Amino acid sequence: MLKKLFALSDQGERELKHGIVATTIGHLCIMAPISLLMLVTMGLLNRLCGETELTMQPGVIVLMAAVLLLLIFITQWVQYNLTYKVAYEESANRRITLAEKLRRLPLAFFGQRDLSDLTTTMMGDCSKLERIFSNAVPSLFGTVIMFVIVSVGLLIMDWRMGLCIVLPVPVATLILIAARKAQTKAESRNYDAHRAAYDGVQEYLDTIQELRSAGLEQEYLDGVEKKLDYVVKCAFRNELAPGTAVTLAQLTVRFGLVAVLLVGGLLVAQNMLSVNMFILYLLVAGRVYEPFGSCFMLMAELFSAFVSIERTKKMEATVEQTGQPVCKNNGYDIEFKDVSFSYNDELVLNGISFVAKQEQITALVGPSGSGKSTVSRLAARFWDADAGQVLLGGVDVTTVEPETLFKNYAIVFQDVTLFDDSVMENIRLGRAGATDEEVLAAARAAQCEEFVSRLPGGYYSNIGENGCALSGGERQRISIARAILKDAPVVILDEATASMDAENENLVQQALSVLLRGKTVLVIAHRMRTIANVDKVVVLEQGRVAETGTPEELLNQKGLFYRLAEAQTVHR
């Protein structure tokens, strides 16, 4: 039950149970001094009443107190060790499991969740659960179990006085449960507000150049400020809901002591209860609610943690991309067989069929938004098709584990991602373990030499966050060098040469044409110049294949391809 409720591992559940047992024993030990207090009080009362015989020797009482203190220390030490161990280990495991999960998720998942959402789940939610497991859960369960045991004893000894002590606790718990819905709502709203503010600040920093040049910086900052104000409001409301409920609950349990005083006094006056029993219940009532003070607060914290647990569970439940660890392909033809695909229920590819043959360059052409990039992403199983099949050398790509499949592909994306590292390491990303000489050869083939020689440290120069120290064309050449280094049998070029000047583009085209020989190449290019020498063109229009053929055949057909080519000639 604990495993399911708190999304724990088997070991985590086991250790949490041990922690709960230790906490319960700890709480019971804390209750034990009441019996000692009772003995001392009764001894004092006897003395006041003139009796000379001691109920218990002072030495025995001191010894018992020492034993109890030792017991309390041991149980608390065990409880502390167990609960903190389980909390930190579980948290580390949870983060590793989530990271592993992310590795196996389709890219579609990242399109639906933004970065701050994922970061919050991986870091924020995990930290929150760490706190909850080290603190709230064992203490909460320990307190409840201790209270049930003590309550049974109290009810057996005197059910009337027992009820006075027991009843306020379920009433206080009901108050907290009733407030839970409002608390969960406030917690979700608070989370969304934080995320929106985080996104706003992040976007502001990412787009500061554009905002400044458009004179919109102040306007944008006003928007961010509003989001931050809303965060303050939400955070306040988020504290208010559980705060009110916890205060009410704590007040309710205090009525237990009042009830013991009133009912007990009345029963003693009517000779229906002994003074000793009255004192015992008074002592118990003064002590038994103590753990509940912090417990109610922890309960409110636990309710809020359920929102984090749900988010974590949701992420863990996302369907992974699985498949065989081997790809038994026969050659490297890429075939699309009646493939359809939607982003968020919006159909963007509809019954796409074509073959991109090995040792040939196949160009995907079409107006903006016609689905070219989507086709290339499906070819490498970044996403899985909703219907139809994508085959690599006759093997359905959905039957192969993505990591195994990716080994066959070298991809040059439209948006190049570079790391805050040297040129050398950024290129080496194409093939981990490549020697410096191999990296340099790939860099030269991609025409990087000219701009790298201008950098102060050459290939060892740091290029800043996402290559901010480089121009668009230079970034793309690094990306091409990566692909050259990887030397994979299938190459996908997504607008690979878009940011280069004519001179550079020609040089890179030369390098690519040598590299691409004998490979299956799928190239997305808007410029007709870049596809003049391709073997086959697949023209897309609104997610369908409009035409296929060689560039000459399509020009002669005078269809969409011809019109696109014409339009570019006119506009050049």
Ligand SMILES: Nc1ncnc2c1ncn2[C@@H]1O[C@H](COP(=O)(O)OP(=O)(O)OP(=O)(O)O)[C@@H](O)[C@H]1O
């Ligand atoms: N991650 C995404 N989420 C939702 N819709 C998307 C996503 N990526 C693309 N689309 C939509 O899918 C359609 C096809 O996009 P795609 O990028 O494949 O077209 P394209 O032909 O490559 O366009 P372009 O030439 O402008 O790059 C477009 O309508 C686009 O808005």
